[in-house]
Amino acid sequence: MAVSLLVCSLAAAQTTEQLPGFDLERLETNVGRGTLLVGNGELMVPGGLHVSLLGHYQRLPLVLNDGEGDLQVVRNRATALLSAGYGLLPWLEVSAQLPFVLWQQGDDPSLLGLGALAAQGLGTPVLQARLGLLSRRQRHPVDLSADFGVGLPVGNGTALAGDDGPRFHVRMTVGTSLGMVAPSLEAGVLFRPTILLATSDGSAKQGANSEIRLGAALATTGKGLRGELGLRATLSPQVAMDVLGGVRFPLPAGLDASLMAGPGLGGALGAPRFRVLAGVSFHDEPPPKLSFIDENADRELQLALATPDRPPEDERVRPVSTWELNALSRGDSGTAAPQGPQEPLRPYQPTPQERVVLRGVIPFTKGSAELQAVVPLLDQAVLQMSELPRGGTVIIEGHADTEGTDASDMFMSLRRAQAVRRYLVNQGVPATQVRIRGFGAEWPVSAKPATEEERQLNRRAEVIVLTEAVPTSATTQTPTP
Template sequence: MRRRELLHRGLALALALTSTAAAAQSAFPSFELERLELNPGGEGSLLVGMGELLQEGDLRFSAVAHYAHNPLLLDLDGQSLRIVGSRATAHLAVGYAPLSWLQVGLQIPVLYQSTGTEVETEGYLRPTSFGLGTPTASVRAGLLTQDDKGGVDLALELAVGMPLGSATALARDPDQWRLSPKVMVGRRFGFLRAGVEVGFLQRPERALTPRVDPEDVIGNELRLGAALATTGRRLRWEVNVRGMLPLTSQPGAAEVLPGMRYLVNPSLEVFALVGVGVGSAPGTPLFRAMVGGAFGNVTPHRGPGESSVNCEPGLPHTMEECPDMDEDHDGVRNSVDRCPTEPGDIARSGCSAKDTDSDGVEDTLDGCPFEPGLVANQGCAVQDADKDETPDDSDSCPSEAGPADNRGCPVRDADKDGIDNDKDACPNEFGPPERDGCPERDTDKDTVPNRIDSCANEPGTVKNFGCPQQIQPLVELKRDRLLLTGKVYFDPGQIRLQARSHEVLDWVAKVIKEHPEMPLFLIAAHTDDRGFPDANRRLSQGRAESVRQYLVNKGVPPERLEAQGYGQSQPAESNATSIGRENNRRVEFLIVDPQGDKAGAPR
């Protein structure tokens, strides 16, 4: 017998003679003829992965009836032999996503009809008509997911073919596991999705004809796929292109498979695909057709830029999901319809001109459409539970009567100082408003309040800042600072204190220790503008630290003192004159308000 050429879709697949006696009939070599693969999740395309996964917890079960015409032809001495002229299979597939980034799948093909020509004189036997195909389990991991900001869907998959198919039905490779890794990527473009996948099929090399011709050797191959699919509709269309590039010398092949799919209800989808094949790779038919259905969570997920399939008539949806629909068919879209479930007028934003509570205010303008109210109050009644003429929505004490100028609350003043308890810092002690209702404190009983008494432990006079007449105080207490009648001196350009500064600093230490109600003082040091700003800031910081250390040595608790150097950044006067520069070289003692971390009046 002389083999002239293997026709398109043939390569004389599986028509090898065994090494037994020439007169005996030959069995086919074991190999997998079927090339049809389903996408278990079916989210983007039925056949090609687009990098997408099912939603977490979703389960999809698919059943497909498939017919392939002339998947295996042989030309012997000018005669075309249909070794496999027709082949009908059922494909069962299931996909499940246990995690948001993980999907598992299983496909089981079953051959239930096959026709072909048997050439007994040449020893070619027709394959059997019934048998199990190669079951394939897969694991798919999502690496990237497109979102509203852009990006792509990217996933990796590893499929494993189990050596359980029927060898006599051309439905199994030799007895070993078959590996098929894939990488798939896709992107959504509004009403379209596009994706590609690249896979590698690992299978053993073997010759399929008696004479070992390089074109008759099957083995490892690259499998490619591309798909374009519509989105956002109950009836969707897709076009799939699938091909193979053999890593042996056998010819390649490709198929184009357009199809349609229709969502019957959220749990059932039906679909059909037809296609033609080009090339002479094993299992590539002249044409193939398939119809099937999917069950489970089959409503396609709404992706970025896509409209929801649920917005098609007859499918359950929310008005927020479908803002462009018109639920009540009144000509006003859901997104702007104020009464989306009741027909109304366009002029009334989709509502009808009715007044449910008969208060003279249309429901569309009525803030309380089911309760009679006042027109001036947008159809709502004025609520005033305590009858104090202050509406409840602005009454801080809605269950207790009180004047409007007190936010509807009763006036409470336990110490009779004219300040409400809720505003009185000392609600049980009489005190002036400037002290937030707290009494003045006068430790030495000289009628000079502690807050302005420079000698808080010695009786004195107001004119002498609370000190005895024979003492000349060097520190005057102000609301926010200690005002020095002297000056703090340092060695020129240095941080070391001069001895003539000790007297005034001793007074500062005395006043601070006698006023424990003032918890924190800020020692602020400043310079003039001569020199570099950074150097001046460092110099002033050092001087502030020197003053702080002196006061600590005089018994002032260190936690009550904070040092800060400001350099030349906060001049008190102009640096254009020598007097101005002299006044800018200064040290200030600021009283820090513990409530707001800023200067404030002591108590």
């Protein structure tokens, strides 16, 4: 299709005076995680795939003045954009975009001494690599990425869809999640050939130049209908700005549909009066690669967790015993609390008849028991539980920093464990196979945290997926009569 459009466009251009070739489009869309206009700095996991097909309508993207009035060279323009992204490594994601001009029409540009435009044509293909610099998955405060891209000079200039030479862009994107909303910002530079449009009165109108591009977006989080608001601005040297708002909603089979519209501001070429974007996208990301822990190494780890070095001055009087709170969390009833001091609850130690197939830690923010929007570890646990042939059990152990009193720390650790349990049960894990325990601040990773990073390690929920160990050898015994 692309080759056919390109050949037809070039054949039509041979009969007229060719316009200086440049790409009229100033709006770039995002491939991968984030909103339709602006990314959020987060990369797809290795093996993740994102494919989208987007339709784009513009009103009055190119208006020139012939000395007597405005000439609407491009009054209406419809384009299509096919894009795909793939996660190669935890810190590397690659993507490609291929645009097409499907239809455009306007006044006759020969009144300005310019050749006629082609109605269709191939746009500028863009290849891009996205590098992850910071990630909230690694307990960084934000997601930060850097994009490096190149635009190939094969677009059709007579359709105002391609520059005369290659173009390059560098862009930084940062994003985070604040409860129900996810803000993101980006800033970059586009390097492209400089093009001037000569008019019949001898003046020159700048058609293309290197640009500074800025963007901001705000999106709601969740799995259902989501709202998006984006702003894109270019400085080159005239200012052009697009403000678009819309929605994104899920479809069956891993598809999403999106619709955005909004006005364009500024007098730069390529800034339309308004735009409308609509399309569908397919997004699929596997859970992180499973790693099976050696049983001997796992027992040594359990012993190390069970006997941490605790400073003597950290011993405090607890108004509520750990045993009583965890008995309530398991739903024990009808039995009287035993008299006398109870054995302190320790982190779970698998028996020789159990095998640990998955272990991980989920961090929490201070004073919060809410999970982040994306928790790959729990999706991996759900997948593993569904594939265990011998059945399995999930142990969830909640922990807290010294955020308050002993009782409040204990309840916070239980709330965190319950939040993880609720997520697993909602994803189909039987409730009878999930056990939770709360430790308060009794088993910190860092006994004397001196930095915020160390305190974050103590605000956690540990997830352990266990299954019955496969016997190394099987013997058959004949019962005695």
